Amino acid sequence: NAGVTQTPKFRILKIGQSMTLQCAQDMNHNYMYWYRQDPGMGLKLIYYSVGAGITDKGEVPNGYNVSRSTTEDFPLRLELAAPSQTSVYFCASSFLRDTKETQYFGPGTRLLVL
Amino acid sequence: QKEVEQNSGPLSVPEGAIASLNCTYSDRGSQSFFWYRQYSGKSPELIMFIYSNGDKEDGRFTAQLNKASQYVSLLIRDSQPSDSATYLCAVNPPTSNTGKLIFGQGTTLQVKP
Numbered sequence: 626n627a628g629v630t631q632t633p634k635f636r637i638l639k640i641g642q643s644m645t646l647q648c649a650q651d652m653n654h655n656y657m658y659w660y661r662q663d664p665g666m667g668l669k670l671i672y673y674s675v676g677a678g679i680t681d682k683g684e685v686p687n688g689y690n691v692s693r694s695t696t697e698d699f700p701l702r703l704e705l706a707a708p709s710q711t712s713v714y715f716c717a718s719s720f721l722r723d724t725k726e727t728q729y730f731g732p733g734t735r736l737l738v739l
Numbered sequence: 740q741k742e743v744e745q746n747s748g749p750l751s752v753p754e755g756a757i758a759s760l761n762c763t764y765s766d767r768g769s770q771s772f773f774w775y776r777q778y779s780g781k782s783p784e785l786i787m788f789i790y791s792n793g794d795k796e797d798g799r800f801t802a803q804l805n806k807a808s809q810y811v812s813l814l815i816r817d818s819q820p821s822d823s824a825t826y827l828c829a830v831n832p833p834t835s836n837t838g839k840l841i842f843g844q845g846t847t848l849q850v851k852p
Contacts, residue, residue, distance in 0.1 A: 656838050658838075660842075665747065665844070665845075666844050666845075667743070667745075667827055667842035667845055668783070668827070668829075668840075668842040669842075670839060670840070670841075673838075673839060683839070715782055715783070719838050727773060727788060728785075728840065730782040730783050731782060732781070732782050733781075733782050
C-alpha cells in the first residue's frame with residue numbers, strides 16, 4: 626500500500642492564481658482531512674469528508690474548496706491564491722470506527738504564494 | 740484560551756535523560772488524546788494515543804492522562820538524539836464523531852549527545 630499520497634510536493638503560485646492539491650489514499654479509509662501548518666504552528670483543519678459525496682468545513686475553510694467523488698481521492702482547490710495561503714498542506718485519512726482511530730498523514734505539499 | 744496548549748520550547752535534554760512534554764486542553768469532555776512526532780520537513784506520525792486516566796506505556800514512551808486537571812503528558816525515557824523532533828498533542832473534542840482533531844502548536848525537543 627502506498628498509504629496517503631499528495632501531489633505536488635512543492636509549488637509556487639502568483640497572487641490570484643488557482644490550483645488543485647491532489648490527495649489519494651489506498652487504504653479504503655472513509656474519513657479524509659485537509660490541514661494546513663504554518664511555520665512553528667500546529668495543524669489547522671481546513672475541510673474534512675466522512676465519505677464520498679460528503680464534505681464539511683473545518684476551522685479555516687475560507688479561500689478553499691473540496692470535493693469527494695470517490696473514496697480514494699480528496700482534492701483541495703485554492704481559488705485566487707493569496708500570500709496568507711503560503712503554508713504546508715497535509716492530507717490525512719482514517720478508518721473511523723471509534724474516537725481512538727488515528728489519522729495517517731501524507732507527505733505534504735509546500736505552497737508559496739508570491 | 741487556546742483549545743490545546745503546549746509549550747513551544749525548545750526543550751533541551753541530554754542523551755539518556757527523561758524528556759517530559761506537557762499539554763493542556765480546554766474542553767473537559769474531550770475523549771481521546773494523541774501524541775504525534777514530526778521531524779523537520781516531514782509529516783506527523785502517531786506515537787501514542789490514550790483515552791483513560793492514568794498511564795500508558797509503549798517501549799520508551801509513556802503517556803499520562805489526568806482528565807480532572809485537563810492535562811496530558813508524554814515521557815520519553817533514555818532520550819536519544821533521534822528523538823529530536825517536534826511533538827504535537829492532538830485532542831478529539833467531545834462533539835466530534837468525525838475523528839476531527841485539534842492540535843497544539845507543538846513542542847520542539849532537542850536531545851544533545
